[in-house]
Amino acid sequence: EGYLAAPETLVGAPEGRRWGRFVYRAVGYTFTLGFLAFFVLLAMAGVRQRWLLVVFAVWFLVNGIIAAGLAKLAGAHWTSAGVGGAVAWLTSVNPLLAPGWFAGYVELRYLxxxxxxxxxxxxxxxxxxxxxxxxxxQMREVPLFRLILIVGMTNIGSFVASVLFATVLLPHLSAEIGGVAALADRMLEGARRSARLLWSIVNT
Structure with missing residues (x-):
């Protein structure tokens, strides 16, 4: 009766949900692109500063190995586990992009x-x-449960790897340059230098 008395509510709810999804995606994409641009600038700076490349390599490998390992433990095929591990570092860049989604999507080819x-x-x-x-x-033999397990374990692996990197490996890697605070300062300075370099190239 409520819908009959106010039929416009039938249209308003889906429109609201669509608008909410649009805002959610827009924020997620903007967040991701901003961080990717920042890390591209850092990568450019890392060419001149070897320690930055080491930090990136350790970050990528730790996330990839742990996420892929737990995905494989959950029953994923090597292809699915590899994809989940390859994009696991993105979780640190944007928590909205869970590597389990990618691993699960690839695993659907086999389930x-x-x-x-x-x-x-x-x-x-x-x-x-x-x-x-x-x-x-027997539950692991059910395709739906296996898919959920693979997605969940991949995400857990990425989360554990991010915590491990931030709390154990990063302080160790940054010890020789003065600690995490000094590392953050150098990363920002490296990004600024790369941005100035790009700006000078564009203006020439």
């Missing part, structure tokens, strides 16, 4: 997920006599 998987999972969970190890094993 046939359908609505019947939900019924299979419900049946397994309803079996109170099934031992836990057998329950987990």
């Amino acid at each position: 046939e997920v359908n609505i019947g998987d939900i019924s299979r999972l419900n049946d397994l969970l309803a079996d109170e006599e099934l031992p836990i190890p057998d329950l987990v094993r």
Whole structure:
């Protein structure tokens, strides 16, 4: 009756959701492009400063290895695990871009997920006599559960790697130049130098 009395609400809700998704994506893309531009400037500076290249390499490898390893542990194919590991560093740049989405998308090439998987999972969970190890094993054989597990484990791996890099590896790598604060100052200075270099090239 409420919709009949105010039919415009039927149109307003979807429009609002579409606008919300647009804003969400716009903010995400802007955030990502801004950070990517910053890291491109840092990479240019890193050509002249070897320690920056080392920091980038360690950051990329740690994120990639841990995320790909946990994806493979969850049952992903090597291709899916590799894709998840390759983009894991993006989570540090933009938390809205989870590597598990990429790994899951590639894994869909090997899985046939359908609505019947939900019924299979419900049946397994309803079996109170099934031992836990057998329950987990049989649930992993259900494509939908395996897909969710791969996505989740890839994201967890990327998160763990980011925390490990920020709290353990980064302080160790920056110790010889005066610590994390000094590293941040040098990164900003490197980005400024690269930006000035690009600006001078454009104006010539």
